Amino acid sequence: MKSxxxxxxxxxxxxxxxxxxxxxxxxxxxxVPTSDAERVExxxxxxxxxxxxxGKAAHMDAAVxxxxxxxxxxxxxxxxxxxxxxxxxxRNIVFRGAHLAPLIGEEFALExxxxxxxxxxxxxxxxxxxxxxxxxxxxxxAMRGRGGLRCQPLSTGILHRGPVxxxxxxxxxxxxxxxxxxxxxxxxx
Numbered sequence: 001m002k003s004x005x006x007x008x009x010x011x012x013x014x015x016x017x018x019x020x021x022x023x024x025x026x027x028x029x030x031x032v033p034t035s036d037a038e039r040v041e042x043x044x045x046x047x048x049x050x051x052x053x054x055g056k057a058a059h060m061d062a063a064v065x066x067x068x069x070x071x072x073x074x075x076x077x078x079x080x081x082x083x084x085x086x087x088x089x090x091r092n093i094v095f096r097g098a099h100l101a102p103l104i105g106e107e108f109a110l111e112x113x114x115x116x117x118x119x120x121x122x123x124x125x126x127x128x129x130x131x132x133x134x135x136x137x138x139x140x141x142a143m144r145g146r147g148g149l150r151c152q153p154l155s156t157g158i159l160h161r162g163p164v165x166x167x168x169x170x171x172x173x174x175x176x177x178x179x180x181x182x183x184x185x186x187x188x189x
Contacts, residue, residue, distance in 0.1 A: 006166040006174060010112070011069060012086055012094035013037040013161055015050045036087060039160045042117050042153040048092055062122045062150030067091035068098050070178030071146035081136045088134045091125065091148050093159065099172040100149040101181040107154065111165040117157040122150045124181070145180035 016034040040048050047054040047063030054063065069086050076084045086094045103121035110117050125148035131139040166172070 002169065004168045004171050006097065006099075006168065006172055007163065008095050008097040008166050008174075009163055010093055010159060010161050011096050013040045013159065014087055014090065014092050014094070015040055015048055016052055016090070017050055034087070037161070039158055040092075041158055042156060044153050044156045047153060051092065061120075061152045062125075064093065064119065064151045064153055065091045065125045065148050066093045066095065066098070066100055066119075066151060067125070067148035068100055068146075068177040069094050069096050071143070071148070071180075072178075074146065074178035074180075075139060075142040076136075078142050079136055079138050084135050084139070089127075089131070089143075089148075095166075095177075097174050097177065098166055099174050099177045101176075102170050102172055103149055103168065106169055108169060109167040110159060111167060112157075112159045112162075115157050116155065116167075117159055118154040119151040120154055122152055124148070125150050146178065 013036065014034060015037050042048055042064065043054070045060060047056075047059065051063075053059040056063070067086065067089060072084050072086050072089065076082065100121075101124075104124065106121050108119055108121065110119065124145075127140050127143035127147040129140050131143050
């Protein structure tokens with residue numbers, strides 16, 4: 001099997017034991033502990049140790065969310081606002097230089113400090129309406145098609161913030177990391 005290697009950077013590793021965005025946005029986000037970790041432990045089939053989705057049956061195939069910071073930079077540019085905080089998106093692993101959309105349905109790996117963590121790209125990470133409240137008005141719509149990738153960890157291992165190698169079975173185009181992918185047309189009128 002051919003493997004393509006891409007040097008990327010993990011700039012944030014978000015771990016939160018509880019959900020912050022639920023209920024009505026006008027009531028504000030829940031005050032929950034969140035850490036931007038230096039390293040996280042992924043467990044095969046379960047997710048990130050200590051995270052709100054770890055071991056939850058409903059999230060086994062999508063326990064870890066990857067996100068390209070270039071998407072958030074494009075959104076800020078499109079909306080004419082200053083820099084947006086990537087941690088407010090509540091995505092677990094925020095990259096610089098990672099084109100994620102082609103990894104849907106693919107098995108790939110991240111090499112961090114000499115160790116490999118294998119993942120399966122699942123479904124796109126669709127944004128919630130909370131993005132208009134916590135990022136900026138219009139962010140919810142602007143984030144559609146570039147909200148990241150929900151993944152299932154296939155192996156157990158440690159990821160560290162900093163330079164990593166993304167090993168992909170398909171070619172990626174890092175310059176498209178911030179570009180929205182084509183969404184299916186809605187069936188609603």
